[in-house]
Amino acid sequence: MNYLVTGATGGFGQLALGFLKDLVPQENIFALARSQEKAEKLTTEGFKVRIADYSVAEKMNAALKDIDALLFVSGAPGNRQEEHENVVNAAKANDISFIAYTSFADVDHSTSALAADHLFTEKTIKASGIPHTFLRNNWYLENELPLAGAALAGGKFVYAAENGKTGWALKREYAEVAAKAVATREFPEVLELSGTPVSYGELAQDLKEATGKDIEVIAGSDQAFIENLVTNGLPQSVAEMFLTFQHDIKNGQLDVTSDDFAQALGRPLASRVDGLKELLQG
Structure with missing residues (x-):
């Protein structure tokens, strides 16, 4: 079983990688970075690195080859819907068996400008038919x-x-649940992660x-x-x-009031x- 964490050079991705290597063999963990330069630290830490950008569909397809489970960390606002669609299409083309995606709080009902891209991505993942958990993160x-x-x-x-x-909750707490979600694949379709x-x-x-x-x-x-x-x-x-x-x-x-977070962590925030x-x- 091979695992890949996207956004691996960002704060959330690095935290998630740290938790994931305590749950699965590190030799089965891949980290996605946009450049070899950005990935240098991850390589020295023993992670296998793949280079791709969400905006380039061909490179995303290559990056997800032989990956089984994907921790899909959402990208930056801008052209996010098209970029996220590239990731999901690449996951489907490579027969990925599970996606954990970092979404937005109560996204089905939210009127926040931040919500639209996440709702689009959730719907795209659902339409792909790939089993998944949506990590609806509140606020760091x-x-x-x-x-x-x-x-x-x-x-x-x-x-x-x-x-x-x-x-509010700490970024490391959100990242720990994300790592558990992709490692165990035992969480429900939606986790409302809110303190x-x-x-x-x-x-x-x-x-x-x-x-x-x-x-x-x-x-x-x-x-x-x-x-x-x-x-x-x-x-x-x-x-x-x-x-x-x-x-x-x-x-x-x-x-958003939910007890999903503490239950997923297995302890209070x-x-x-x-x-x-x-x-x-x-």
């Missing part, structure tokens, strides 16, 4: 490091999501506890949110992107306080 706690950094630098935790809630949904006000209190810092918590306007991030070193364009996430959260796009300590100290 890591995504909030710019907000936490601005708060620690300027003394103000400013958010614009009002009372919207998010099911306990809480508001930014609660997250700010967790940050204060994790750091021992006296931080002012401000439920602010869109402009105040952007200004706080820019003042503390984030580029305007990036701050504006983070504001779109705030709008999604305000509109309930990540307010790390607390947000412990998670923040891990990230800020790491």
Whole structure:
């Protein structure tokens, strides 16, 4: 049984590879990278590397030769639907027997701009007839490091999501479930991977506890949110992107309650306080 992890040079892919090699023989694990240069670290760590880009169908076909189970890490926004279709078509052409795909929270009902590509990909995988598990990842706690950094630098935790809630968890926890999904192939078709949904006000209190810092918590306007991030070193364009996430959260796009995550992990998720300590100290 051969396994391939896509996006293997990214943070999620590298974490997933680390968990996967504890579950299956490393000699059966392949890592997909876009260039040999990017893959050098993986090669030195003992992984077999294949080079391909989602956008080039012929190379994807070659990369998936003799692969049995695929951990399909979603690509970056842009031309994602066409690129993802190339991956699924290559999987079908190579008779891959299982796909675990990193999707988006509650994607069937989501109106987030982030959801459309994931819903398209889920439907494409279903249509392929390949057995699968959709890993509907909520939101990485890591995504909030710019907000936490601005708060620690300027003394103000400013958010614009009002009372919207998010099911934060650590990227490594999502990656561990992904590795288990592709190694065991025993999970159901859909896993809604969400921590306990809480508001930014609660997250700010967790940050204060994790750091021992006296931080002012401000439920602010869109402009105040952007200004706080820019003042503390984030580029305007990036701050504006983070504001779109705030709008999604305000509109309930990540307010998903499910016990799938802890069940799949086989243990409770790390607390947000412990998670923040891990990230800020790491």
